[in-house]
Amino acid sequence: MDCHIEIFHEGQWLEAAHASFSDVVRNGFRPNDCVFEYDLPYAFGDAPAPVSLVIPVDADRHVRKTWPTFLYDLVPQGNGRRFLLDHLKLPDAQASDLPLLCAGAFNPIGRLRIREAVHYYEQHVERHELAADGFTFDELLARSPDFYEMMMVHGMLAAGGTGVQGVAPKYLLTRGHDGKWHPDAALPDDQAQRHYIIKRPRGPSDADRKVLRNEARYMEVARRFGIRSFDIPVLHADMLFIPRFDRRARDGRVQRFHQESVASIAGLAGFGTQADQFELVNAIRSVVDVPLAETIEFIRRDVLNLAMRNTDNHARNTAVQTVDGVTRLTPLFDFAPMYLDPEGITRSARWYHPDSRKELKNWSDILVQLSLPDQERAQVVEALVRFGEQLTTLSGCMREVGVDNDIVDFVTPSIEAQRTQLLALR
Template identity: 30%
Template sequence: MQLQIEKYIDGVWWLAATLHIDQPAKGLASSCTLEYLPDYVLEHLDRSDEASLDFRHPLSFNHYRCDGWPAFFLDLLPSGYGRDTLLTLLNSSARDGAQYDVSVLMHGASQPPGCMRIREAHLYLAGAMPQGFGGWSEAELAEVGTGFESLLQEHGVLHGVTCMLGQAPKLWMSRAKNGRLYPDTCLTEDDIVERLLVKFPRNREEQVLLEHEFVWLKLAKTAGLDVHGQPFMLGSLLFIPRFDCALVQGQWQHHHLMSMYTLQDAQQHGLKLFHEDVLTNWQAHAAPDEFLQQVAEYLRRDVLSYCLKAEDNHGRNTAFLKHGSRLQLSPLFDFSPMFLTRDPPTRLTSWRSFPVGLHQQWPLLFDAFLPTLLGEAACHTLRASMRDWCSTLAAVQQQFATLELDERTDACHARFATALAALDSL
């Protein structure tokens, strides 16, 4: 089985490489060969960092033999609701297993976040979506309640969700020049003026979760964290501006997005990680003059996620924007109180420096790990920065106390107090 990988550079989707999968029935575990196309290599020899698909497989005329799929393919592979919906559309059943991985990649990796896609999947989605769909007004979407999935089915555009990653139901949507909103693939790039991620509920429980996620994002903004744009709600739908693409001088640019799992070369879903390893590997690719500020953002996210019990911190819920050979922490995303669901996830990324079972021991990081990572002078600057941030976090705590929220969020009050005490001791 051979698939073709495309990468977006300077306004063009380039046919960049092929992936030959030796044993498709083994899915992610199959050995494979990744090979750049000679024409693509020749065209981009003078900008190989930008043209490479990831750090471990730099642009080359030589092929790469891999024991399993390269980790970055998991950033393209639909999961959760998108995968389930795709399998149902393909097979009339959501029955799943490793033997379906290749089919999901081949049909579903049509619009992953970032600047890469599988050519076969793009062609499949283009053929599955209807022509001439008229989109929706904001007023129409504000009235759908928990029926958005049915609305997608009614208009024949449910295939639009099949490229999505993550458990929650979601869809790429775009605003056209006429002001109406469409599934992204229903428009040409020349017609699009704004690109959004919309999360939609199928029941009251999911609606409560999205209402709280919207509040969590606003609290993160109050805390000074990097939240891109202005998320908003239309009725029960949560709209989040996309940061993996941008309109620059009238042309859409797609940025290279790399998950924390890809940085760590994690070739399976659900692997546990340590923050110390992530920061160490990231430092090797970070801009030296930006790294200290970025580490401060990383630590503040960790503190606020503890306070608000936003603990679904697996390796695909943190990502980096790749600019040539450099990595920059992406804006915050999937910052959600998943403890409000029936099956809340556990924290998958933890600090090796903390005692087992304890998460709020940030002062311990300044004893050994951070001085080794950053140097004593930079570590001193970071310590002072985190102390100064205490007043901002206290303001978030005060704002949180005034909100009318699900009673299950009451546990967050004590967490704020614990975090403030820990930071005050720095």
């Protein structure tokens, strides 16, 4: 079974690489089950960009024991995964990842897609009559019968439900120049004004709604504390409108930026994998343009995760992107009071001592183990001490932006614990 990987470059889709898999897959993927190679015309073209920041463009044929990990960024998850599993009559198992990739990765986040998935989507459109006129904002909020039918039945593919990962129901919608909202894949680039992810509560409980209601407020707090941010999401009813930063619509054209999870860069296969934060930092530093700045950014984000109890810190909730030739961490995303989630989400990425494998929870111990030049380590310490001083105002800032009072009360002890640790670094 083959999948052909296409990349968006200079306004067009180009075949960049392909991966070949054995027709027989048992218990996942066997040794030598994947052969990966760049398309030769692409490899010898004009300054070709890699499909992954850790897979340089070359003309070699690579026989691999595992998938290239960037492909996992393209495999549908959440509602989109369930939708496709039902369509394909497949069990929810690791062996289904490949057919899901070849059916659902036609319009993912970033600038890659799978050609076989594009064909699957085109066949899907031929089978179903999709609304072509778009929806007004009021129709979107009201989730009119036509809108609901398109989103949940015919339009899951067009709305990109298969192209964005995570458990919470999400749609990829585009606001057109006509002022209406369209399924992302259904609107030509020259008609696009802005691209959004629309997120709904993970489940039906009050806690699920509370998490979603406070996500935009958490994002505003992070922005005020100097964390790299994009335009702050806006909540309308039970729908959170998140402006996308992997695309830029301008002058009738759409730019698609390379975006890749830290899990992919660190070589973590599959989903739900426990990650080592030290390995994630090293992976980030190996691909970004300014390693010191991104190390500080990554650690400051983790301080806020711990202080504000955002426990959903898996390695696909952090990504890097390349914009205007600069590679660095993306703006923050999926930052919310996830300790409230009814499923009991715990931190899946932790700081493990490189030798003992014991989890480290004190920043003084963590900083000693970071693989940094001494001068950089001193600069990291200085930045974190300053951040600790900022944390004095964190609870007040949360109240000021409207975070629910009971959430602020609950996280205040963890804020103080982080502040104390950082100030002790002096």
